[in-house]
Amino acid sequence: MPTALVIAAAGAGTRLGAGVPKALAPLADGRPLLDHCLESVAAARAAGVALDAVVVLVPPAEADARRVADIVARHAAGLAVPVTCVPGGAERADSVRAGLAAADAALADAGHAAGAGPRRVLVHDAARAFTPPAVFRAVQDALAAGAPAAVPGLPVTDTIKTVTGPAGRPVVSGTPARSSLRAVQTPQGFDLDLLLAAHELARTSAEADASALTDDAMAMEAAGHEVLVVPGDEASFKVTSPRDLETAAARLAGPGRAESALPAAAAPVPALPRTGFGTDVHAWAPEDAPRPLWLGCVEWPDQRGVAATSDGDVAAHAACNALLSAAGLGDLGAVFGVDRFEMRGATGAAMLAHVAGLVEAAGFRIGNVAVQVVAPRPKVGTRRGEMEAAMSAALGGAPVSVSAATTDGLGFIGRGEGLVGFATALVAPIP
CATH class of the missing domain: 3.90.550.10 (Spore Coat Polysaccharide Biosynthesis Protein SpsA; Chain A)
Structure with missing residues (x-):
């Protein structure tokens, strides 16, 4: 035939x-x-x-x-x-x-x-x-x-x-x-x-x-x-x-x-550690439709949150993207999707934990994650330790460092339209 x-x-x-x-x-x-x-x-x-x-x-x-x-x-x-x-x-x-x-x-x-x-x-x-x-x-x-x-x-x-x-x-x-x-x-x-x-x-x-x-x-x-x-x-x-x-x-x-x-x-070069970069951007929720603000897996009472399908945690989401980038696994859109019903209200901590599992399944362990939040509010420095501890716990104990910056009133962040999270991640092949 x-x-x-x-x-x-x-x-x-x-x-x-x-x-x-x-x-x-x-x-x-x-x-x-x-x-x-x-x-x-x-x-x-x-x-x-x-x-x-x-x-x-x-x-x-x-x-x-x-x-x-x-x-x-x-x-x-x-x-x-x-x-x-x-x-x-x-x-x-x-x-x-x-x-x-x-x-x-x-x-x-x-x-x-x-x-x-x-x-x-x-x-x-x-x-x-x-x-x-x-x-x-x-x-x-x-x-x-x-x-x-x-x-x-x-x-x-x-x-x-x-x-x-x-x-x-x-x-x-x-x-x-x-x-x-x-x-x-x-x-x-x-x-x-x-x-x-x-x-x-x-x-x-x-x-x-x-x-x-x-x-x-x-x-x-x-x-x-x-x-x-x-x-x-x-x-x-x-x-x-x-x-x-x-x-x-x-x-x-x-x-x-x-x-x-x-x-x-x-002979091939031995496997080396890999770095990844991630970012996440969200607009602030309308004043007449406020939402709670989650940032770095920590809730910020009395702060208006962002418009998002999930909890809109730009720090956690940027960290997820950085880890996926480092492990060669794509990005949050590819892993979770933005239109899936089960993503409604999903927490940054849950997403970090899921990504950590994917990274390990791909043959890597997490070295560290560094996150920077760019926004005029909230004052990240007042709760930096809490954010680092919460994100680290979600990642199974991997070290996380958090920093913050503003844009001196420039751009959409300076106009109060939204905020940004940036992150880098280091992963290493599991021996």
């Missing part, structure tokens, strides 16, 4: 924090992640996995796209099929739709147009760079046996809880049985024409949210198709955070990988 492979290599890799798109991030041998991914595909081809075309989704920036295309060109001979590079989109679903359209065209060029018979597509993450041939074969065999969709998965060993409630105080709402859970990997395999239709349904349906698709099996599930699960492999882990780079380094150092290593002179 005609088969195309779509490799998703257009992601920014924000959580990885490598400073380049994830597919271009170097592993311990100095070579980009995409190099290893394409090597694993070539190994699958050598083991008998049939492919008629390969489509690689590339980052939108021209310079990054050229670098990805250069890597692909180096591996074209080993893939032994036509390879096309296609720019990715704003969301993962946009990127995959572009890849599927290119796969459709590539198979048509090879004499396998839509309507001429069944066609298959494998959608694979470049971040799963060490996927063994057996996983490719298991997915392809399931499709050959008639499954409209097949995904590799591993049994879940942790106890999983479902939660409800606001971001700062989630509560357990249920505990699904581990026997019914799988951690799903890639490549995911599909009937190409059914997947094209499922993505179009997700894009055009008023009930569906295409931006919420974290994998392509979700689109098939929503369209009513059965998705078969085949055995995955621990080697097919996804490189997402700095800790995953350590797992990749250990794999590269394992038996059979020595030939991939570069000379010792090209």
Whole structure:
């Protein structure tokens, strides 16, 4: 059956924090992640996995796209099929739709147009760079046996809880049985024409949210198709955070990988501490609709607060942005969103605690946070110690320093329209 492979290599890799798109991030041998991914595909081809075309989704920036295309060109001979590079989109679903359209065209060029018979597509993450041939074969065999969709998965060993409630105080709402859970990997395999239709349904349906698709099996599930699960492999882990780079380094150092290593002179630079910068701005609430003022996780009685969905704590919010920046995790808008119902009234302390957890999960510990509030009121110096203690407690004891400044009556702050919080943060990789 005609088969195309779509490799998703257009992601920014924000959580990885490598400073380049994830597919271009170097592993311990100095070579980009995409190099290893394409090597694993070539190994699958050598083991008998049939492919008629390969489509690689590339980052939108021209310079990054050229670098990805250069890597692909180096591996074209080993893939032994036509390879096309296609720019990715704003969301993962946009990127995959572009890849599927290119796969459709590539198979048509090879004499396998839509309507001429069944066609298959494998959608694979470049971040799963060490996927063994057996996983490719298991997915392809399931499709050959008639499954409209097949995904590799591993049994879940942790106890999983479902939660409800606001971001700062989630509560357990249920505990699904581990026997019914799988951690799903890639490549995911599909009937190409059914997947094209499922993505179009997700894009055009008023009930569906295409931006919420974290994998392509979700689109098939929503369209009513059965998705078969085949055995995955621990080697097919996804490189997402700095800790995953350590797992990749250990794999590269394992038996059979020595030939991939570069000379010792090209060894990577040890991980260093990272700094981040954050800011937050809020307008004062109208005098006829006053709100309480929260600043530095401390309430200021008799002070008019700010207009905000949450408690509007510019000091805490600036600190959150600085920590997310340092850990390469984006910003408050990306993490919490501004239109989510659960953000109504969320406290700065709860947001700091949540961000601290994200930073740790990304493989970092907090060194310190420094915050400066720029406003004519309140007088921060009178309660600086309280603010530092409250913010530090929210961050699990990490040191916090607070300072204040005014603008000598200049600008919107001087006109009494609002206030600003600035912050810097230092994080270090967890040994």
